Amino acid sequence: MNLRHIRTVFAKDFMDSTREKRTWLAMLIIPLILVPILLVATPSTMERQVKRIEEAPPRLVVTGGEHGRALVDFIGSSGQFVLVESKDPLGALRERQVNLVLQIDKNFDDKVAAGQISGVRLQFDASDQRSTTALNRLQGILNQYMHWIVAQRVQAAGLDPAMLRAFDLFTENVVSQEKVGGSFLAMIMPMMLAIWAAMGGMYAALDGSAGEKERRTLEPLLAMPVSRISLVAGKYLTVVLTSLISATAALVGMYAAFKIKPEAVMGTGAGDTLRFSIPVAHGLLMLAVAFALSGFFAAVQLAVAIYARTYREGQTLLTPVSFLIVIPSMFTQMIFPADAPAYFFHIPLLNSIFIFKEILVGVVNWQHILTTMAWSAVYIVLALRLAAFMFNREENLFRT
Amino acid sequence: MISVHSLSKSFGQLLAVDRVSFTVGPGEVFGLLGENGAGKTTTLRMLATVLRPTQGSATIMGHDLIREPLRVRQIIGVLSAETGLYDRLTAWENVRYFGRLHGMGDAQIRQRSAPLADSLDMASFWHRRAGTLSKGMRQKVCIVRAVIHDPAVLLMDEPTAGLDVTSARAVHDFIHSWKREGRSILFSSHVMSEVEKVCDRIAVIHRGRIVAAGSLDEVKAQAPKRDLEEIFVRLVGETA
Numbered sequence: 001m002n003l004r005h006i007r008t009v010f011a012k013d014f015m016d017s018t019r020e021k022r023t024w025l026a027m028l029i030i031p032l033i034l035v036p037i038l039l040v041a042t043p044s045t046m047e048r049q050v051k052r053i054e055e056a057p058p059r060l061v062v063t064g065g066e067h068g069r070a071l072v073d074f075i076g077s078s079g080q081f082v083l084v085e086s087k088d089p090l091g092a093l094r095e096r097q098v099n100l101v102l103q104i105d106k107n108f109d110d111k112v113a114a115g116q117i118s119g120v121r122l123q124f125d126a127s128d129q130r131s132t133t134a135l136n137r138l139q140g141i142l143n144q145y146m147h148w149i150v151a152q153r154v155q156a157a158g159l160d161p162a163m164l165r166a167f168d169l170f171t172e173n174v175v176s177q178e179k180v181g182g183s184f185l186a187m188i189m190p191m192m193l194a195i196w197a198a199m200g201g202m203y204a205a206l207d208g209s210a211g212e213k214e215r216r217t218l219e220p221l222l223a224m225p226v227s228r229i230s231l232v233a234g235k236y237l238t239v240v241l242t243s244l245i246s247a248t249a250a251l252v253g254m255y256a257a258f259k260i261k262p263e264a265v266m267g268t269g270a271g272d273t274l275r276f277s278i279p280v281a282h283g284l285l286m287l288a289v290a291f292a293l294s295g296f297f298a299a300v301q302l303a304v305a306i307y308a309r310t311y312r313e314g315q316t317l318l319t320p321v322s323f324l325i326v327i328p329s330m331f332t333q334m335i336f337p338a339d340a341p342a343y344f345f346h347i348p349l350l351n352s353i354f355i356f357k358e359i360l361v362g363v364v365n366w367q368h369i370l371t372t373m374a375w376s377a378v379y380i381v382l383a384l385r386l387a388a389f390m391f392n393r394e395e396n397l398f399r400t
Numbered sequence: 401m402i403s404v405h406s407l408s409k410s411f412g413q414l415l416a417v418d419r420v421s422f423t424v425g426p427g428e429v430f431g432l433l434g435e436n437g438a439g440k441t442t443t444l445r446m447l448a449t450v451l452r453p454t455q456g457s458a459t460i461m462g463h464d465l466i467r468e469p470l471r472v473r474q475i476i477g478v479l480s481a482e483t484g485l486y487d488r489l490t491a492w493e494n495v496r497y498f499g500r501l502h503g504m505g506d507a508q509i510r511q512r513s514a515p516l517a518d519s520l521d522m523a524s525f526w527h528r529r530a531g532t533l534s535k536g537m538r539q540k541v542c543i544v545r546a547v548i549h550d551p552a553v554l555l556m557d558e559p560t561a562g563l564d565v566t567s568a569r570a571v572h573d574f575i576h577s578w579k580r581e582g583r584s585i586l587f588s589s590h591v592m593s594e595v596e597k598v599c600d601r602i603a604v605i606h607r608g609r610i611v612a613a614g615s616l617d618e619v620k621a622q623a624p625k626r627d628l629e630e631i632f633v634r635l636v637g638e639t640a
Contacts, residue, residue: 016486020488215487217483219445219482220478222448398445
């Protein structure tokens with residue numbers, strides 16, 4: 001291995017790569033700007049949609065209303081529903097002309113007054129969010145009505161309605177708002193950070209391998225007095241650096257999005273109640289782990305992409321690698337760091353994700369970090385050997 | 401000086417080059433003449449140490465291909481019509497990259513490339529990105545890139561393929577000037593007239609084997625009409 005050759009290949013590949021718009025898009029623009037915008041805009045849009053549904057009073061059809069006038073009046077007085085009439089209530093529900101149908105049993109009022117049990121039936125459309133929202137809302141109103149009737153009956157029996165309440169229930173959050181905020185971040189940020197650390201250099205990997213073949217620059221390069229391992233090392237460093245820039249951009253972009261508009265990302269009120277901050281030392285620790293993750297996937301991507309004859313074929317070959325990164329990352333989203341089994345810290349990608357999660361909730365577990373870094377070193381060496389092997393195989397370099 | 405002894409290359413069951421032997425002396429242009437797929441490119445790739453021979457041996461300036469590949473690469477220049485450039489780098493940056501990989505400093509690369517670029521009339525596009533250059537201009541960049549380290553031996557694989565007359569003539573002039581400086585040049589082509597124009601000695605290669613070799617006159621003497629194209633068709637036909 002010749003350091004001068006490695007530096008030459010690295011400097012050229014990185015400069016060459018940065019002259020391509022796609023590199024800037026993948027390395028900086030998307031993680032630093034586009035993802036944070038989507039992170040802020042998507043929940044905001046969803047929240048606005050939910051709010052719009054909640055604010056518009058649902059349309060309710062009541063059948064058998066003459067048997068439960070008191071109940072209909074109770075619902076009407078809540079002001080939360082628009083009562084409409086329909087000759088075909090079920091048809092209207094299926095056509096989404098109304099959101100909910102309430103069927104009141106025969107003699108409902110009389111039975112309630114006589115202390116007997118009667119019933120109502122709610123018909124809704126489970127595929128319509130407006131209908132399910134209306135269902136929840138009416139269930140709440142019906143529960144209130146039922147409690148009021150029960151309280152009246154208890155009172156009529158000469159008892160204190162307070163006896164229906166066996167105890168009072170209080171809830172109290174015992175952790176800091178920073179920890180709650182960190183826990184929220186631990187769901188989304190590790191996944192995104194891992195994806196960018198692992199995949200941010202994919203374009204550079206393709207450009208430096210399959211791209212060399214497609215441009216027909218690989219052959220003159222192989223005829224240079226440079227060992228294959230030096231060549232691979234120079235290209236590898238380009239991919240790692242690109243990945244690391246992507247990961248840093250993703251970290252900064254997400255952090256900025258959470259800081260600037262927390263309520264958009266974490267829900268209304270989060271700006272007032274949830275707080276969080278990542279100390280610089282913790283941020284650097286996360287980047288160190290991201291570096292190790294980039295190091296592994298950079299070598300894997302180079303090893304796979306050198307097999308491809310063209311850039312396009314390389315993209316196809318790297319698609320399964322992308323799935324191997326994205327899908328496990330998504331599955332880890334709802335697993336809390338404390339619930340991570342010990343073996344997770346031996347598996348590439350998973351170990352990094354759970355280190356990120358731990359750090360975000362304020363836990364710096366050196367045993368986990370050292371285990372992750374030690375395994376990363378092993379995986380990097382193995383992946384680099386694979387990449388060097390692939391760069392040495394004539395069958396790969398001159399595939400037709 | 402190139403010395404090739406019974407060199408063979410197989411790809412699985414396919415024998416691409418079969419016991420090829422020849423020598424190229426100093427100041428000599430040796431032509432490998434053959435159809436597409438005859439084994440010319442594979443032979444040149446083995447000599448460039450890009451492919452490893454299955455059998456046989458070869459030395460370039462006394463250095464063994466298999467035992468000293470890095471040393472061999474230091475003394476050869478490789479030029480092919482098929483090789484490309486980094487489109488996002490300028491002509492100068494392309495040349496500089498290869499010069500650096502040969503261990504040269506930037507000042508040395510500048511000093512060495514200036515007369516070459518001048519002789520090939522490259523001043524107008526020396527600092528333009530390769531992606532914007534015509535095929536002829538690109539080939540001139542490839543020439544400078546191939547010889548930036550002042551190699552003693554040149555391996556040229558159909559270097560004029562696809563070039564217009566003017567650009568092809570520039571390549572031919574370049575070969576003649578390098579020949580005069582005493583360098584060994586191995587030149588492959590499937591164009592008979594070009595081989596006649598450029599080469600001192602030739603070998604006709606067909607299906608991986610050399611079917612005739614010698615000076616142009618010696619090979620031409622094998623047919624009454626002394627027309628190289630006819631000789632080639634006859635030789636290839638005999639071995640088909």
